[in-house]
Amino acid sequence: MTGLLQDGAMPAGPLLSVDALCVQFDLPGAKATLKAVDGVSFEIGRGEIFGLIGESGSGKSSVARAIMRLAPIAAGAITLAGTRLDQLQGRELRRHRRRVQMVFQDSSDSLDPRMTVRQAIAEPLRMQDAPPADAGGLVASLIQRVGLDESHLDRKPHTLSGGQKQRVNIARALALSPELLVCDEAVSALDVSVQAGIINLLLSLQQELGISVLFISHDLGVVAHLADRVGVMYLGRLAEVASAEALTSRPRHPYTEALLAAEPEPRPSTHRAARPPLIAGEVPSAANPPSGCRFRTRCRYVRERCAAEQPPLRPVDGGGLVACHFAEELVLEGRRA
Amino acid sequence: MSGGGVLRNWLLSDGRSRLAASFLLAVAILAIAAPLVARYSPTAQNAMPFTGISWDHWLGTDDLGRDVWARLVYGARASLLAAFIAVGIAVGIGVPIGLVAGFRGGWVDAVLMRIVDTFLSFPGIILAIAITAVLGSGLMNAMVAVGIVFSPSIARLMRGQVLVTRERGYVEAAVSFGSPSWWIVVRHIVPNAIQPVVIQATFMLGLAVLAEASLSFVGLGVQYPNPSFGVMLRSAAQFTSLNPGGVYPPGLAIALLVLAFNALGDSLRDVLSPATSTRRRIGRRANRRPAPNPEPNGASPRDN
Amino acid sequence: MLLGRLAALVPTVLLASFVVFMLIQLAPGDPSITLAGENATAERIEEIRRSLGLDRSLIEQYLTWLSHAVRGDLGKSIITQESIAAAIGRTLPITLQLVFGALVVAIVFGVIAGVASARRADTATDAVIASVSSAGAAMPSFWLGLVLVSIFALGLDWLPATGFVSLAADPVRALRHLVLPSVALGAVGAAEIARQLRGVLIEILASDYIRTLRAKGLSESRIVWIHALRGAAVPLVTIIGLQVSRLLGATVVVEAVFGIQGIGTLVVSAANNRDYYVVEGVVVVMALIVILVNFAVDVSYRISDPRIR
Numbered sequence: 001m002t003g004l005l006q007d008g009a010m011p012a013g014p015l016l017s018v019d020a021l022c023v024q025f026d027l028p029g030a031k032a033t034l035k036a037v038d039g040v041s042f043e044i045g046r047g048e049i050f051g052l053i054g055e056s057g058s059g060k061s062s063v064a065r066a067i068m069r070l071a072p073i074a075a076g077a078i079t080l081a082g083t084r085l086d087q088l089q090g091r092e093l094r095r096h097r098r099r100v101q102m103v104f105q106d107s108s109d110s111l112d113p114r115m116t117v118r119q120a121i122a123e124p125l126r127m128q129d130a131p132p133a134d135a136g137g138l139v140a141s142l143i144q145r146v147g148l149d150e151s152h153l154d155r156k157p158h159t160l161s162g163g164q165k166q167r168v169n170i171a172r173a174l175a176l177s178p179e180l181l182v183c184d185e186a187v188s189a190l191d192v193s194v195q196a197g198i199i200n201l202l203l204s205l206q207q208e209l210g211i212s213v214l215f216i217s218h219d220l221g222v223v224a225h226l227a228d229r230v231g232v233m234y235l236g237r238l239a240e241v242a243s244a245e246a247l248t249s250r251p252r253h254p255y256t257e258a259l260l261a262a263e264p265e266p267r268p269s270t271h272r273a274a275r276p277p278l279i280a281g282e283v284p285s286a287a288n289p290p291s292g293c294r295f296r297t298r299c300r301y302v303r304e305r306c307a308a309e310q311p312p313l314r315p316v317d318g319g320g321l322v323a324c325h326f327a328e329e330l331v332l333e334g335r336r337a
Numbered sequence: 338m339s340g341g342g343v344l345r346n347w348l349l350s351d352g353r354s355r356l357a358a359s360f361l362l363a364v365a366i367l368a369i370a371a372p373l374v375a376r377y378s379p380t381a382q383n384a385m386p387f388t389g390i391s392w393d394h395w396l397g398t399d400d401l402g403r404d405v406w407a408r409l410v411y412g413a414r415a416s417l418l419a420a421f422i423a424v425g426i427a428v429g430i431g432v433p434i435g436l437v438a439g440f441r442g443g444w445v446d447a448v449l450m451r452i453v454d455t456f457l458s459f460p461g462i463i464l465a466i467a468i469t470a471v472l473g474s475g476l477m478n479a480m481v482a483v484g485i486v487f488s489p490s491i492a493r494l495m496r497g498q499v500l501v502t503r504e505r506g507y508v509e510a511a512v513s514f515g516s517p518s519w520w521i522v523v524r525h526i527v528p529n530a531i532q533p534v535v536i537q538a539t540f541m542l543g544l545a546v547l548a549e550a551s552l553s554f555v556g557l558g559v560q561y562p563n564p565s566f567g568v569m570l571r572s573a574a575q576f577t578s579l580n581p582g583g584v585y586p587p588g589l590a591i592a593l594l595v596l597a598f599n600a601l602g603d604s605l606r607d608v609l610s611p612a613t614s615t616r617r618r619i620g621r622r623a624n625r626r627p628a629p630n631p632e633p634n635g636a637s638p639r640d641n
Numbered sequence: 642m643l644l645g646r647l648a649a650l651v652p653t654v655l656l657a658s659f660v661v662f663m664l665i666q667l668a669p670g671d672p673s674i675t676l677a678g679e680n681a682t683a684e685r686i687e688e689i690r691r692s693l694g695l696d697r698s699l700i701e702q703y704l705t706w707l708s709h710a711v712r713g714d715l716g717k718s719i720i721t722q723e724s725i726a727a728a729i730g731r732t733l734p735i736t737l738q739l740v741f742g743a744l745v746v747a748i749v750f751g752v753i754a755g756v757a758s759a760r761r762a763d764t765a766t767d768a769v770i771a772s773v774s775s776a777g778a779a780m781p782s783f784w785l786g787l788v789l790v791s792i793f794a795l796g797l798d799w800l801p802a803t804g805f806v807s808l809a810a811d812p813v814r815a816l817r818h819l820v821l822p823s824v825a826l827g828a829v830g831a832a833e834i835a836r837q838l839r840g841v842l843i844e845i846l847a848s849d850y851i852r853t854l855r856a857k858g859l860s861e862s863r864i865v866w867i868h869a870l871r872g873a874a875v876p877l878v879t880i881i882g883l884q885v886s887r888l889l890g891a892t893v894v895v896e897a898v899f900g901i902q903g904i905g906t907l908v909v910s911a912a913n914n915r916d917y918y919v920v921e922g923v924v925v926v927m928a929l930i931v932i933l934v935n936f937a938v939d940v941s942y943r944i945s946d947p948r949i950r
Contacts, residue, residue, distance in 0.1 A: 068513055094515035102513050109506030114528050123524075124514035169510075176514060455656045458928045458935075462890030463908065467661065470912035470920045471668040547781050551894045554783060555909045574787050574898060581791040588784035595779035 013081075014043035015212045016067070016180055021076035023062045027287060034287045036062040038236040039076070041313065044180065047210040049202070051227030051244065053220055053259070057286050058233040060216045064184045067214070068102050069093060081179065098128070098176035105185035107165035111157040117143070117168050118153040124175045142171040147201055163194035170201065174209075181205075182214045187222060199226050220259050224248045232256050235286055235294040238313050242320030249334040252322040254299045257332040293324070301330055354604035357597040364594065368413040375407035380562040387580045396586050399569070400576050408564040409586050415565040416594065419480045419558075420545040424538050426484025427491050432534060434488070435495025439530075440503065440522060450496070456489040462551055469557045476549075476565070479558040483548045487541055494537055498530035505529070536606045543598030550591050566591050643940070650932055657928040658710070662703050665921045715922035720914050725922040728907055733926070735805055736896070736903035739826065740888045742819045746827030747884060751834025752877075756865060758835065759842035770835065777832035783894040786825030790898065793821060803900035822899045826891055830884045837880050838873060845872045875942060882938035886931045 023037035037059040044050040054060045065071035067078055069085065078085040080099055088096055101124075104110045111120055121139045125132060132138055140150055146167040157165055166186060173181055183202070187195040199222065205211055217223050223230055224244050231241045232255060240253035251257045281298045284290055290297050296306040305325050313323040324330070367374055377383070377394075384402040388394060396405035438449040456464070468482035502508065503526065511521050546566070552558035553567025554574075561568075566587040573583035695702070709716065715725040758770040777785075793799050805818050845851060846869055854864050870877075893905030904923060911919035 070509060070513060094517070097513060097515035102510070104506050104510065106506055110510050112507040112525055112529070123511065123516075127515045127517075127520075172510075451656065452660075455653065455660055458653065458657050458931050459924060460886050460888075460890035460927055460931060462893050463924055463927050466893065466908055466912045467664060467920050467924045470915065470917065471664060473669075474913070543779070550781050551783065551891075554894055555897050556913055557909070570781075570784060570787065577787060577791045578795050581795060584784065584787040584791060588780065588788065591784065592776065592780040596775065599775060599779060 015046045015048075015081055016044040016214070017077075017079040018042050018063070018067070019077040019079070021063065021066060021078065022074040023059070023066045023071055024074045032287055035236055035289075036286065037066065038289075040233070040236070040238050041076075042231050042238065042241055044212050044214060046179075046212055047206060048229065049206055049213040049215060049227045051215045051217065051223035051230040052233060053217055053223050053230060054233035055218060055283055057235065057283055059236040059286075060233050061184055063233075064102065064182050064214065064216050067180075068100060068182060069097070070102075094127075098124070099178055100180045100182060101173035101176060101178040102182040102184060103166065103169045103173050103186040105188055107162055107169055107189065108157060110169050111165060113157055116154050116156055117160075120157075120168060121153075121172045121175055124172060128176070138175070139171075142174055143168075145174065145205075146171045147197070161194075162190050163197060166190065166198055167201065170198075170205075174205070174211075178211070180212045180214060182216070184216045185218070186215075188217060188219065195222060202226060220248075221263055232259070235284065235289050237294060238321070238323060239295065240320060240322045240324075241313070242318070246318055246320055250318065251332045251334055252316055252318070252320060252327045252330075253295075253324050254301050254330065254332065255295050257334075258298075260335050261333070263335070301326065351604055351607070353600050357600035357604070360593065360597045361601070364413055364597075365417065367410050368417050371407075371410045371414055375404065375410045377404040377407045379403060379408040379411040379564045387576075387583075397582075399583065400572055400580070405569075405583075405586055408569055409566075409590060412564040412566050412569055412587065413590065415476060415559055415563065416546050416549055416591070419476055419483075419549040419565070420542045422477070423480040423483040423487065423545040423548065424541045426481060427487035427541060428534065428538055430485065431488035431491025432495050432531075435492040435497075436499055436522065436527065436530075438492070439496040439499025440518075440526065446496070450493075453489045453492050456486075457493075459486075461486045462548070465548060465552060466555075466557060469552065474557045474560060476553075476559045476563075479549065479552045480545070483545055483552070486548075487545070491534060491537060491541075495530060495534055498533055499526055502526050502530045532609050536602055536609070539598060539602035539605055543595035543602075546591060546594050546598070550587075646936070646939070650936055653932055654929055655707075657932070658707065658925045659703060661921055661924045661928070662706060663699075665917045666699060668915070668917050710925070715925075716918045718911070718916050718919050720911075720916045725919050728919065729904060729922060729926055732902060732904040732907045735901060736889075736892055736905060738815075738819065739822055739892055739896070739901065739903060740885070742823030743826035743830060743888050743892075744881070744884065746823045747830030747834055748881065750827070750831040752838060752870075754831065754835035755838025755842060756870070758839045759846060760861075760865060762839070762843050767839075771839075774832040774835050777828045778836075780829075781894070782825050782829055782891045783898045785828055786822060786895050786898040789821045789825055805899075805901045805903075822895055822901065825898070826888060826895050829891070830888065833884065834877070834880055838877060841873045841876050842869055845869045848872075878938055878941050882934055885934045889927055889930065 019041050021037055021040045022035065024033045024035045026033050040059070040063055042050070052060045052063065062071055066073050067085065069088070073086045076086070080096075083096060083099075085096065085100070115123070118139055121142055122135055125135050125138065139153065143150060143153055148164060148167055148171075152160070152164065152168075157168070160168065169186075170181075181202075187198050190198065202213060202215070203226065206213060215223060215227055224247070227244045229241065230244050230247045232239045232247070232253065234255050239255045240247065240251065242252065247256060248260060251260060284294070284297055290307070291310075292308055293299070293306040293311050296302045299306070303326070309325070311323045311325045313321050316322050316327050380403065382402045384394065384398045384404070386398055386400050386402045388398045390397050394404050394406065396409065399405055399408065434449055434453065438446040438453075459467075465479070465482040465486045468485055469479050472478040472481065505525075508521055508525055511525055549558055549565060550567035550570065553565045554571045556571070559565040559568050569587035570584060573580070573587065576583060697705075706716070713726050715729070717724055718728065721728075754770050754774065758767040761767050794801060800821050801818050805815075842865075846865070850872075851864060851869060854868055855861075859868075892903060893909060895901075896903045896905040897909065904926075908920055908923040910916075911923070
């Protein structure tokens with residue numbers, strides 16, 4: 001469908017390019033503004049699954065919503081294969097919306113309870129200037145593509161399980177053949193066993209359709225399994241960007257190391273090595289972030305320079321990007337085998 | 338739930354609503370078939386006044402020798418018609434206002450709600466009287482007045498629902514695939530916001546019957562010689578000393594109609610949101626109906 | 642701070658009076674023609690128009706009316722030439738006594754019934770009270786009035802059927818005249834109060850706070866009447882406030898039944914006679930009363946629950 005050229009090779013250049021994106025919200029009452037996203041830049045290649053992780057308040061959802069033009073963009077640029085998404089308005093905007101589609105966290109809330117599955121999946125098709133000739137056939141193929149069958153088409157959402165509803169959401173998101181699929185905590189509300197099914201579905205979609213995916217989550221385990229490359233966000237900025245394999249085995253940012261260490265270990269307690277907690281304290285208020293490096297208040301490697309100067313996101317050897325003054329010096333522990 | 342399912346559940350699920358629905362159906366049939374059911378014309382003064390119940394005049398006659406049963410049946414016509422007109426107008430005015438105010442928000446919302454609240458500061462009947470004074474008396478004018486008086490609360494209700502519905506995920510999803518605003522409003526917002534309005538409208542049908550009776554009682558509604566429950570009460574009131582029983586037929590008719598509409602409204606509310614049921618089940622606690630459970634029936638083996 | 646909230650009412654009152662004024666303007670007919678009488682010349686009519694200020698723009702007319710109104714001058718009745726303010730001043734106190742009587746009936750019976758049904762929730766008593774309440778709420782107040790008259794006044798001759806005596810003039814006779822109309826007016830209110838209070842009390846009686854009091858050994862009556870009711874005070878006051886607006890309307894018809902010359906009768910005859918300025922004056926005064934009552938309810942919230950500040 002999308003993204004693949006005739007001979008199966010990818011066209012050159014990234015599909016999505018986010019440049020110094022800033023998203024801010026006015027706080028009610030006080031005159032302060034909350035900078036949910038403060039200068040985030042990254043790229044997603046064609047046919048690539050890019051994971052974006054962070055804790056609550058890191059701004060990852062705001063990044064997704066900004067790309068979807070569902071949140072106001074205060075500064076920065078978002079470019080999708082040459083088109084500046086952030087500058088589109090009105091009808092132009094509506095026309096380009098089909099190129100980026102989203103799957104939301106709350107699978108129930110995303111579906112109109114009064115519509116059948118068939119109507120829900122077909123709805124985006126009606127928004128096009130020229131609806132496809134065989135909408136019914138397209139809907140049928142979509143529902144099968146996501147692992148459900150045609151008997152589900154005439155049911156209402158409240159008769160479906162969480163996993164099934166999320167598959168319907170994915171089918172609907174694919175209806176317009178988007179180039180980029182944004183999944184905002186799409187599996188977080190599902191049971192672990194159900195999550196696996198959805199993740200495998202996304203992987204197979206990437207393979208067959210060549211679709212790019214921006215996968216947002218707080219669960220590093222899930223993201224590491226699914227994504228090609230991963231970005232780690234903290235308080236509105238990117239801490240590290242690397243391939244999934246590199247991130248988990250050789251993290252370059254203290255925050256990434258701490259996230260990895262905090263993962264529950266699937267081992268009996270007698271076989272677990274005792275480890276001191278690597279991360280202390282609570283996430284500072286996003287409305288009033290620490291000066292310099294935002295992670296410095298919880299970082300075990302903190303030094304003077306960290307309070308004075310904000311570290312830029314810069315390339316390091318090994319191919320990734322890190323925002324830490326001491327990335328070259330620190331030897332951080334990755335996931336245990 | 339599908340529309341048909343809701344309707345069936347609503348009307349037949351509970352003994353009380355079955356009773357109410359049958360009663361209303363009976364009244365409607367009587368009202369429509371009035372010429373067939375009543376032997377005399379409601380305005381013909383061709384008998385002795387205040388004759389008691391007899392085979393000839395099932396409920397006797399009134400002060401001008403008119404058949405009470407005939408007046409009751411034709412009066413039911415007027416009252417039911419009046420109720421539906423008034424509520425129709427209330428919904429026709431209130432829903433669009435609430436929709437625009439809720440969907441647009443901002444200053445449009447503020448201005449509209451200010452106006453709506455102003456109308457709510459007047460006691461209902463007083464405002465209806467004022468509007469009738471301006472429009473002139475008569476059933477239609479009186480019911481337009483009642484409709485206008487009822488519309489602010491419908492507007493408020495609709496607005497509140499729209500505000501909630503606007504925040505739902507499926508609305509955002511619809512925006513994300515480039516849906517124009519009008520589509521979102523028509524396809525997503527209105528169907529999901531309208532439920533409480535329908536419930537309120539059902540209750541208002543009863544209130545409208547009361548309102549018509551009140552206005553006609555003071556001479557502003559249905560005019561001589563046409564019958565309505567209020568008009569009948571008006572003449573019965575003048576002659577209570579001579580005919581104390583005269584107030585009962587129209588009064589009971591009004592009360593029963595209102596009770597029926599209230600019962601249907603309660604029932605509808607229970608059907609649409611069983612969690613807030615106010616139904617009292619004496620000694621039947623064990624038989625409480627379970628809330629509809631989103632259980633997937635026969636999950637496909639390919640699922641999950 | 643209280644003054645600030647009071648001042649915020651002013652725009653509401655102004656808006657209400659403006660709406661009424663505009664409404665009356667829609668009325669057909671030209672009062673100057675009526676006043677001029679038969680065989681009036683065009684000049685005479687024009688003269689009267691000018692004297693009534695009808696030749697000026699609507700906004701000007703409204704402002705003129707407003708400037709008179711705040712000084713207490715609501716104009717004159719087209720029909721009787723009586724000062725409208727005087728007519729209202731004459732009839733309003735009568736209506737207010739009636740409304741007060743109805744409130745007493747509604748609150749007393751409503752609270753008793755509400756408490757009783759909450760304490761015996763889901764029992765036969767509750768069911769009986771519930772049925773009586775919904776029946777009471779369904780019947781028109783004026784019909785209840787007619788029934789009461791027919792039974793107690795005409796049938797048993799215990800109480801007078803019509804007429805009114807001011808409480809100020811002769812309290813005993815006044816009360817006799819007030820009983821039936823108050824019951825007729827107040828019954829619906831009692832039913833409403835009972836129903837709402839029941840719901841609120843059931844929740845309160847199930848709360849941890851009440852459970853603690855029971856564990857401490859307080860008698861059930863004390864718990865219900867003193868502590869639980871205090872918790873229900875806020876919603877109760879709200880309901881009572883709402884009742885006032887409803888009562889002001891319902892009194893119109895009840896006055897007709899009992900032949901009481903209150904403000905309701907005034908506005909009804911004015912409406913029947915197309916005496917627009919009287920209707921206008923009454924509606925504005927009613928709105929003012931309702932707005933003030935809502936304000937009082939609002940203030941009482943702040944007094945009883947400091948959190949709402």
